[in-house]
Amino acid sequence: MRHQLKPSTPSAAARLRYITREGRYAVGLDGPRDDLRATGSGNLPSWAGGDAAVFWAAADGYERANARRCLELELNLPRELTPAQQIAVVEDYLARLPLEAARMPYTWAIHDDGDGNPHVHLMIQERPLDGHERTAETWFKRANKEKAEKGGAIKSTWWHDRQHVFWSRALWADACNQALIASGHAARFDARSKTVRFDEALERGQWLDAVLLSTITERHEGVAVAGMRRRLERDECWLEDLPDYAQRLIAYNDDARAHNCALRDWARTATEAELLAYLAPELEHRNPSAHVACWMAVQHAQALDEDRQRAVASAQQAGELELLSAVQIEQAERGAIAAELGELIALEQGDQLDDLLAIEVEQAHGAALVEDSARTAAQRAAELAAFVATERTAQQRNLLTIERAQAEARQRAAEEQARAQREAEARRQAERIAQAQQRAIQEREQAEAQRRQIIDQAREEHRAGDRMVRHARTVLERAQGDYQRAQEALAGLPQLAQERAQAVQQANAHAAEARRLTGQADAWLAAHRVRALAGMTAPADELREQAERHKQGYRNWAERARSLQSQAEGRESGARIFAYSLEQARRELAEAERHADRRWREQGGEYAAERRAELASQPDQGNRGGMGRAGFLEALQRVQERTQEPDQDQQHDHDWDGPSL
Known part of the structure; x- marks a missing residue:
């Protein structure tokens, strides 16, 4: 504005x-x-x-x-x-x-x-x-x-x-x-203001809204500083060229905007536990035990992150095992191919031997060539057999590696299950502790309520036995009765006002009729002066008699109106007096109770009541000086009764007639 x-x-x-x-x-x-x-x-x-x-x-x-x-x-x-x-x-x-x-x-x-x-x-x-x-x-x-x-x-x-x-x-x-x-x-x-909405979000548990409302409020720049900012953004000047107050204001608002943007981006992707950790100082300020819940939420979030990391590692290991299995399958396929090559070579060797025999029969000079071919084929077969043996050994090693990895995975799964069980047990333990704390709080509240009830009952018993308080309460009851009757009398004021208005209306009607008749009599006398001089004024006398009767009616109704007005004023005055008397009685009762409470405390009544409340809230611990808890409570009761008995001086102080209304 x-x-x-x-x-x-x-x-x-x-x-x-x-x-x-x-x-x-x-x-x-x-x-x-x-x-x-x-x-x-x-x-x-x-x-x-x-x-x-x-x-x-x-x-x-x-x-x-x-x-x-x-x-x-x-x-x-x-x-x-x-x-x-x-x-x-x-x-x-x-x-x-x-x-x-x-x-x-x-x-x-x-x-x-x-x-x-x-x-x-x-x-x-x-x-x-x-x-x-x-x-x-x-x-x-x-x-x-x-x-x-x-x-x-x-x-x-x-x-x-x-x-x-x-x-x-x-x-x-x-x-x-x-x-x-x-x-x-x-x-x-x-x-509403941002502070009010922030408090409401915290009360409702809307953590994201609370974080978004905890941003830094920027300061108003005004027309002059806004113009300086525009020139700065258009590179028409340097920040150092601006006045100091403008530099501080622009730098503060820039930092606030950067902080608010980063906070909003982080809050929209943060988990509930992270939001609680951010709001922990404010929650602890409002509730000192809130940081425990925040710590537990952060620990739970960290445990979830560790579980996700282990799951990712397990997935990576599973991928590696799948890759290893694929390599083994590929090696097995290569072994099969090598076996097929061996069979083909064997078949080729048989064909070559047949050819050599034919050549030996047909051509003797081809024996050397056949011998060389056989030697070459044997060498190739030996190399292929060695390759097959090497591949078989590698497969066996791979199988051992796979079995070892599976055993480790089973062990990790067992460890994860055991950790989950420990966490569940820890949560159950925490819940049991919280329930025990809640029960302890409730028991303390009940004990405190019982203690206050016993003390209030003892105080009220002392007040009931105090003469000043009894007299003040009696006076208050009478004042309340008088005030109630005055209020009932005030309820009849509208009826009195209505009757008074009717009386005033009747009085005005009689006065008007008297004036009319008097005017008619005067008019008749003015019109019949001769008859008036002769003493023949019977019509005028009759009109004047009627006017006199109306005047008497006017006086009667006016007197009734004044009487009704006096009654209404008396009722209102009485109501005010009784209201004042009631308020005075209440003040005197409060003063009497205050003096009675002071004497009760001075005589040890409050201490005895507190001890009684303390012993009533504790189990029986055996004898205390030769008596059990019941006997000790009876002794305290006797002490308390003695404290309610005023001495002679106090009795003398109690001899009073109460408030005068």
Whole structure:
């Protein structure tokens, strides 16, 4: 909320040109401004002719020195709504303002430059319409409470009340939310502060919302620093060239934005345990035992991470085993291929021997060639056999490796199962400890309640035996009875008022009839002067007798009205007296109880009651000086009864007549 004052701030007309982007405000530092979406005015006086510029110029010219010429509200609009829906939100908000604020002249303008921050500027003049016609000069004069039409319009202080300002914020949020609901959007506005919403999120256990609401609040930069930031972003200057306050403010806001962005990104991907660990200091501040739950949640999260890492390692080992099995299968396939080659070589050797025999029969000179071929074939067969043996040995080693890996995997699975069992046992133990702690707390609360009950009962017994308290309670009961009867008598006041009104009506009727008859008698005498001089005034005398009877009726009814009025005043006076007597009796009873409690404590009654409560909450521990717990309680009871017996001096102090009503 911005208050426009003069002469230290821009004029209301200048503010109007700014929000409507007119004159020199149509062009900004970055070029022409094209963010104006809609504008409107309302509740303008008749002398303004519906022109907002005329009205705000008159406010600048005729308002008294140092007066508030306008009040400006800058309100955010939902970016999800269309321009027409945003205009409807503004009109709905203005229509829902209370009666006094709804009659104030206003002008509004909606700005939206496409950066996701649509907002409305609302200028309000705090002189509401009152139905009197005035000139522009008279409108802004000091108000005349006796003759309103001769003075200016009364300046309202409705917007000065903090409750009204908060109520207007809530009204704006409700208007926006109604439009969002009607349009089917899930986004909502909340008029409450970030601190209140953060506390509510913590109470409801909404950890993600609480973390998102714990961001650092940026500081307002203002027009001057905002311009410096724009020049800095356009590389028109260096940060060191700016004033120190601007450097500190820009650096603080940059750090806050970076921190808030990083916090939001982290919070949207963090687990519940991580969110609890982040909120642990705040939770511990609100509840000192909350850090234990956070620690357990973090330990549980770490255990889950270790389980995931072991699962990934097991998957990797399983993949390696599958790869090893594939290699073994490939080696087996190669062995089969080698066996087939051996068979082919054997067949080839048989064919070659047959050829050699034929050659030996046919050609003797081919014997040397056959011998060389046989030697070569034998050498190849030996190499193939050695290769097959080597592959078989490798397969056996691979099988041993697989068996060893399977044994290790079974061992790890057994260890994981044992660890899971230990964790389950630890959780059950923690639950049992928590239940035991809860039972201990409940037992302590019950013992404390029992102790307080015993002490209160002993105190009340002492009060019941105190003469001052008994007398004060008796007086209070009488005062309550008198007050109740006075209230019942007051309930008959409307009937008395009705009877008095009827008596007054009858008295007035008799008085009017007496005046009428007296006037008729005087008129008859004036019309019959001769007969009056002759003493023939019987008609006039009869009229005067009737008038006298009506006068007597008037006196009777007037006396009854006065009597009824006296009765009503007597009842009201009696009710006030009895109310005062009741309050005095209550104060004296409280004073008597306070003195009785003081004497009870001085005589050791409170100590005896506390000991009795302590022993009542403990089991019997055997004899205490030759007596059990029951005997000891009886002894304490006797001591307490003796403390309730006042001595002679106290008896003398108790001899009083109580409060005088």
